Amino acid sequence: MKNIFFKQVALFIFLIPFYATSQSSVQSSSDSLFIKQISDDIFQNGKTYEWLHQLTKGIGGRLAGSPQFAKAIDWGKKTFESIGVDKVYLQECMVPHWIRNGKDKAVITAVNNKPVITQLDVLALGNSLGTSSKGVNAEVFAVNNFEQLEANKEKIKGKIVFYNYHFNPTNISTFISYSDAGKYRWTGASRAAKYGALGVIVRSMSGATDNNPHTGGMEYNDSFPKIPAVAIGLQDADKLWNLTKSSSVKISMATHGKMLPDTIGANVIAELKGSEHPEEIISLGGHLDSWDINEGAHDDGAGVVQTMEVLRVLNALGYHPKHTIRFVLFANEETAGRGAEKYAAVAKEKKEKIIFAFESDAGGFTPRGFSFSVPPSSWTKLNTWKSLFEPYGGSTFTVGGGGADNEPLQEAFKTPVAELSPDSQRYFDIHHARSDVFENVNKRELLLGAVNITALIYLIDKYGL
Ligand SMILES: [Zn+2]
Structure with a gap:
């Protein structure tokens, strides 16, 4: 232990002059000192973990439209006010109101017409409609992918389609595997309903070793019947796949999902007014909504409380930003993205000048860096700051990200955007599963994320982008 400690101290002492000389601009040593102050204050006085406890244990799962979501809006506003800020307000927007409405079930009832009872762990997909009270009872037709579905379209009628599409283990960034597999969850139901399927079971978008199913949003194509859709745990997915290879398998499936009329939600927004360029806005945020079956930790x-922590620490250090810094807790990322749409629509209406938009929505794990979608000149500038992030782990800068809630801004105004890139190895073990709970967030990893985000926001505010 001691040896490691000394090595780190030695490394730090060695790195200080390196920062001072490696930067083209003279500001780097004062910046590295200020970032160290940010880090020290977050690790000593940060509220991130405490706030996360309040949000996850005090409020819990907060699907848009739910009473918990309304509580979260209230909590977000009050917490911002408690930190101290120039302005806090709610930006109301209509959000979809999907409810799970009961316990989702799937049971293998027969193998080669021989009755059995084997419970499978499933969760209805968000936005999916429930089965009738009798459930759906049908033979399973298992496919690995859409190509196999299309090749067998005449065999689908009256069946439950099981998509056993694997989360690709060869991608080191698990987000690549997630976006690759996502189409089965979003569109699988309607693609099977087109050929007369009665329901779909989708292999969870995860490489986890447990059997927790991972829910998530789906969308119906209005041209086809709206059939029920569930995600299945990975162990059960393997079991079901192996059974269907050699046998006919019948399943009874019961879900209860309902889409209620849209209801009022809100983005919760706080602002620190800029001293030199108040009309130029640096926006950062996370999304306040989560799934219903976990705590959305x-x-x-994580992104919500890191956003709040940036505000707290800048205040605590007496930092007065040049630009207006805006802290946004988005309303409805999970099921429809309406919060983000509203945010961009208001920005358009008010002709706001958002010079940079940031989101943390990739988990509260150890930060590795950031992913940017910015013009080439900004990219060059950002790379001169890289070494400032090295002591905090966030110096891997990649191109291409920006966060789902920043997409409408990016589309409408080509706003430069970025997102935090935490280590992604464990994210999809818990993502949208029951296990996304407070206990599975490591305090230091969460705080370190806030340190890196604050450093980035500080540098962009100070030097522009
Ligand atoms: Zn998210």
Whole structure:
């Protein structure tokens, strides 16, 4: 232990002059000192973990439209006010109101027409409609992918389609595997309903070793019947796949999902007014909504409390930003993205000048860096700051990200955007599963994320982008 400590101290002493000389501009040593102050204050006085506890244990799962979501809006506003800020307000927007409405079930009832009872762990997909009270009882037709579905379209009628599409283990960034597999969850139901399927079971978008199913949003194509859809745990997915290879398998499936009329939600927004360029806005945020079956601790409680921590620490250090810094807790990332749409629509209406938009929505794990979608000149500038992030782990800068809630801004105004890139190895173990709970967030990893985000926001405010 001691040896490691000394090595780190030695490394730090060695790195200080390196920062001072490696930067083209003279500001780097004062910046590295200020970032160290940010880090020290967050690790000594940070409220991130405490706030996460309030949000996850005090409020819990907060699907848009739910009473818990309304509580979260109230909590977000009060917490911002408690930190001290120039302005806090709610930006109301209509959000979809999907309810799970009961316990989702799937049971294998027969193998080669021989009755059995084997419970499978499933969760209805968000936005999916429930089965009738009798459930759906049908033979399973298992496919690995859409190509196999299309090749067998005449065999689908009256069946439950099981998509056993694997989360690709060869991608080191698990987000690549997630976006690759996502189409089965979003569109699988309607693609099977087109050929007369009665329901779909989708292999969870995860590489986890447990059997927790991972829910998530789906969308119906209005041209086809709206059939029920569930995600299945990975161990059960393997079991079901192996059974269907050699046998006919019958399943009874019961879900209860309902889409209620849209209801009022809100983005919760706080602002620190800029001293030199108040009309130029640096926006950062996370999304306040989560799934109903967990506490939304990593997704995206982490991003919410890190956003709040940036505000707290800048205040605590007496930092007065040049630009207006805006802290946004988005309303409805999970099921429809209406909060983000509203935010961009208001920005358009008010002709706001958002010079940079940031989101933390990739979990509260150890930060590795950031992913940017910015013009080439900004990219060059950002890379001169890289070494400032090295002591805090966030110096891997990649191109291409920006966060789902920043997409409408990016589309409408080509706003430069970025997101935090935490280590992604464990994120999809818990993402949208029952296990995304407070206990699975590591305090230091969460805080370190806030340190890196604050450093980035500080540098962009000070030097522009
Ligand atoms: Zn999220």
